[in-house]
Amino acid sequence: xxxxxxxxxxxxxxxxxxxxxxxxxxxxxxxQGPAVPAFEKAIxxxxxxxxxxxxxSATSILHIACLALGVEKGDIVWTSPVTxxxxxxxxxxxxxxxxxxxxxxRTYNMSIECLKAKLLQARKSGRLPKVVIPVHLSGxxxxxxxxxQLSQEYGFSIIEDASHAVGGKYKGGTIGNCQYSDxxxxxxxxxxxxxxxxxxxxxxxNPALARKMELFRSHGITRDESEMTKKPDGPYYYEQLxxxxxxxxxxxxxxxxxxxxKKIDSFVLARHKIAGWYDSLLKALPLVLPWRxxxxxxxxxxxxxxxxxxxxxxxxxxxxxxxxxxxxxNLHYIxxxxxxxxxxxxxxxxxxxxxxxxxxxxxxxxxxxTLSDAEVRRVVAEITDILQKS
Ligand SMILES: *Cc1c(COP(=O)(O)O)cnc(C)c1O
Numbered sequence: 001x002x003x004x005x006x007x008x009x010x011x012x013x014x015x016x017x018x019x020x021x022x023x024x025x026x027x028x029x030x031x032q033g034p035a036v037p038a039f040e041k042a043i044x045x046x047x048x049x050x051x052x053x054x055x056x057s058a059t060s061i062l063h064i065a066c067l068a069l070g071v072e073k074g075d076i077v078w079t080s081p082v083t084x085x086x087x088x089x090x091x092x093x094x095x096x097x098x099x100x101x102x103x104x105x106r107t108y109n110m111s112i113e114c115l116k117a118k119l120l121q122a123r124k125s126g127r128l129p130k131v132v133i134p135v136h137l138s139g140x141x142x143x144x145x146x147x148x149q150l151s152q153e154y155g156f157s158i159i160e161d162a163s164h165a166v167g168g169k170y171k172g173g174t175i176g177n178c179q180y181s182d183x184x185x186x187x188x189x190x191x192x193x194x195x196x197x198x199x200x201x202x203x204x205x206n207p208a209l210a211r212k213m214e215l216f217r218s219h220g221i222t223r224d225e226s227e228m229t230k231k232p233d234g235p236y237y238y239e240q241l242x243x244x245x246x247x248x249x250x251x252x253x254x255x256x257x258x259x260x261x262k263k264i265d266s267f268v269l270a271r272h273k274i275a276g277w278y279d280s281l282l283k284a285l286p287l288v289l290p291w292r293x294x295x296x297x298x299x300x301x302x303x304x305x306x307x308x309x310x311x312x313x314x315x316x317x318x319x320x321x322x323x324x325x326x327x328x329x330n331l332h333y334i335x336x337x338x339x340x341x342x343x344x345x346x347x348x349x350x351x352x353x354x355x356x357x358x359x360x361x362x363x364x365x366x367x368x369x370t371l372s373d374a375e376v377r378r379v380v381a382e383i384t385d386i387l388q389k390s
Contacts, residue, residue, distance in 0.1 A: 004326060005326045005327075005328060006326060006327050006328060006366045006371075006375055006378070006379065007328045007366060007368075008191075008302075008328055008329060008330040008364050008365070008366050008367065009190075009191035009192075009301075009302075009366070009367060009368050010190070010191070010368045010370070011190040011191075011195045011368075012263075012267065012368070012369045012370045013195075014263075016259055016262075017256055017259045017260060019259075020255040020256060020258065020259035021252055021255055021256050021259075023255065024251045024252050024255040025252065027251075029251050030250055030251055030252055031248060031249075031250040031251055031252075032248065032251070033251040034251070035251035035252075035254040035255045035258065036054050036248075036249055036250075036251055036254040038254065038258055039054055039196075039201075039249075039254035039255075039257045039258045039261075040052040040053070040054050040201065042258050042261050043176070043186070043201050043203070043257075043261065044203070046174065046176075046261060046264070047174050047175070047176030047177050047184075047203055048173070048174055048176075048177045049176055049177050049178050049184075049203040049204070049205060050204070050205045050207070050210075051203065051204050051205065051206070051207065051209075051210035052201050052202070052203050053201065053202045053203075053204075053210060053213040053214055053217060054199065054200070054201050054248075054249040054254060054257075055199070055200050055201070055202070055217050055247040055248065055249055056198055056199060056200070056247050056248060056249050056250075056253075057187070057189070057198050057199065057200050057247075058086065058161075058163045058185050058186065058187030058188075058189070058199075058200030059086040059089070059090070059200070060200060060217070060245070060247035061185045061186075061200040061201065061202040061213075061247075062086055062087065062089075062090035062133075062159070062161065062185055063090045063093050063094070063216075063245075063247075064202070064212075064213045064216035064217055064245075064247065065090070065159045065183040065185060065202050065209075065213065066090045066091060066093070066094045066096070066131060066159070067094060067212070067213075067216050068183070068209045068212035068213045068216065069130070069131055069157045069159070069182060069183070069209070070130070071091060071094040071096045071130055071131055072094055072095055072096060073094075073095035073096065074096070075091075075094070075096040075097070075129075075130040075131075076091075076096060076097045076098070076099055076127060076128070076129045076130060077090070077091035077096050077097070077098055077099075077129055077130060077131045077132070077133060078098075078099050078100065078101055078115075078118070078129040078131075078132045078133070079091075079098065079100060079101070079110070079132070079133040079134075079135060079161070079336075080100065080101060080103055080109065080110040080133075080134065080135045080137070081100040081101075081102065081103065081335040081336050081337050081352050081355040082103050082108055082135075082137060082332075082333055082335060082355050082358055082359075083135040083137070083161065083333060083336060084163070084332075084333060085336055085339060086163075087133050087135050087161045087336075088100075088336045088342075090133075091131070096130070097345075098342075098345070099118075099129070100335075100336065100337055100347070100351075100352060100355075101114050101115045101118055101132075102114045102351070102352045102353065102354050102355055103137075103352075103354045103355050103358060104354065105354050105357070106291045107137070107140065107142075107291060107293065108137050108138070108304065108358055108362070109134065109135065109136065109137050109140070109142040109143075110134050110135065110142055110147075111354065112143055112146050112147070115132070115147070115150065116150065119150060119153075119154050122154075123154065128154055128155065128156065129156050130156060130157065131156060131157045131158070131159055132147065132151065132156050132157075132158055132159075133158075133159045133160075133161050134147055134158070134160055134161065135161040135163075135164075136160065136161070136162050136164055136165035136168065136175065137164060137302070137304075137332070138164055138290065138298065138300065138301055138302035138303070138304055138332075139164045139165045139167075139168050139193070139298040139299030139300050139301040139302065140165070140168070140290075140292075140293055140296045140298040141162075141165060141168060141169075141170035141175060141293070141295070141296040141298075142160075143295070144158075144160065144170055144179070144180035144181065145171065145180055147180065148180035148181070157182045158180070158181040158182055158183075159181065159182065159183045159184070159185060160175075160178075160180075160181045160183070160184040160185065161185050162175045162176060162184050162185060162186055163185060163186065163187035163189075163192060163200075164187075164192065164193075164299065164301035164302065165298070165299050165301070166186045166187070166188075166192060166193040166194060166264070166299060167193045167194070167264045167265065167267065167268040167299040168268070168296065168297055168298055168299035169296065169297035170295060170296050170297075171295050171296075175299070176201075176203045177203070178203055178204055178205050182204060182206060182209060183202050183203065183204045183206075183209060183213075184202070184203045184204070185200060185201075185202055186200060186201045186202075186203065187199075187200050188200060188201075188253075188257055188260075191301075191368075192301060193264060193267055193268065193271075193299050193301060194257065194260035194261055194263070194264050194267065195256065195257070195260055196249065196253040196254060196256045196257035196260070197252075197253050197256060198253065199249050199253050199254075199257055212242075215241060215242050215244055216242060216244045216245060216247070217244065217245070217247045217248060218244055218245075218246065218247070218248055219240060219244040219245065219246060220240050220241050220242030220243055220244030221238050221239065221240050221241075221244065222238065222239055222241055223237075223238045227239070227241065229241075266369075267369040268299050268300065270369040270370070271299065271300035271301075271367060271368070271369060272298075272300055274300070274303070274367060274371055274376060275290070275298075275300050275303055275367070277373060277376045277380075278303055278305075278365060278376065278380070281376070281377070281380040282305065282380060282383065285311075285383065285384065285387055286308055286310035286311045286312070286387065287305045287306065287307065287308065287311060287383075287387075288305060288306035288307075288308060288361075289305055290303060290304055290305070300367060301367070302332055302364045302367055303364065303365045303366075303367040304332065304362050304363065304364050304365075305362075305363050305365060306358070306361040306362055306363070307361045307363065308361070311387060311390075312387065312390045313386065313387065313390040315360055315361060315363075317390075318363065318386065319331075319363065321382075321386045322363075322382060322383070322386065325382045327365075327366065327378075327379050327382055328366070329363050329364060329365060329366070330363075330364045331359075331362060331363065331364065332362070332364050334359060335349075335352060335355045335356070335358075335359055337349070337352065338359075365379060366379055
């Protein structure tokens, strides 16, 4: 038996990626050179969006996106509980409060029904959110058209957390085009669809939001005279207009990102092929397989299955058996309100029944562009064996 470890996700780097990084290392600029604007332009063209702001992580983009939308103390931001903690932490960074909207039992994204009900309630109690952050879990878009309609009706802004969904589509448009949102956040962490090592991009069609994000990315400093409050007293002059950060991406990272972007569609196709193999090889087993929305083309960042009562094994035992067989399945995610840091906010798990069901049943199988059919067969054989013996 082959006992090599199979991770749940991993990057695909080739010689052209390595050459792109080496070229920057031999050039004049390691940061604040031409590679970052070139990556921003390439993503803008790919996503069909007007403005793109690169930063050192998607987490940084989530933070400056909230700041650009004016999130501050006294405001409330809503997101999905089944997400990486960064989707919620961004609101806390701004001194705002976070609340969660339970997930949909079929898509595992924020439930539209729960969102509608919670908005009605919030209007009555005068506690409407300033920003809602839908998360496209596993790379499959939320129903953005409906969320956009609700944002018009209730007056909130939308940040799409599309960290999983780079290379995906919704109703024919590329994720990141901001057709139904103010800002979209893309991540280039190595487990995601394409990578820059660490890195993220915020996309928007709104020039004022784009400019604010640019300022927050780099210390709040401007060198543009038209934005200054005083006349420059010399050619060295610059002004700090806001309390910004150093969230800049390096040229080394941006060059890797641009090189990876050339391969994005083939990466997503490879993930679809793997999802197809899993779909057909697992369909006879007592498991719930991912639901495919007819309105979305998933990037298949994750392939999430769920155990059922019929699976005949506990979630914990299933994880332990697969991991000891070298198959490094994972759980995306422990609901954020369960984190010790969030305990002080007093969330009640009974408010999120679907997120709780999901947490007890979900398993992310290995999924990445270079996963071979032999490896998929090994994963499926282990799962079949485990379920037959239980
Ligand atoms: C990965 C991820 C992030 C954070 O991305 P980084 O680039 O690692 O900061 C945020 N939200 C979700 C849903 C993610 O999966």
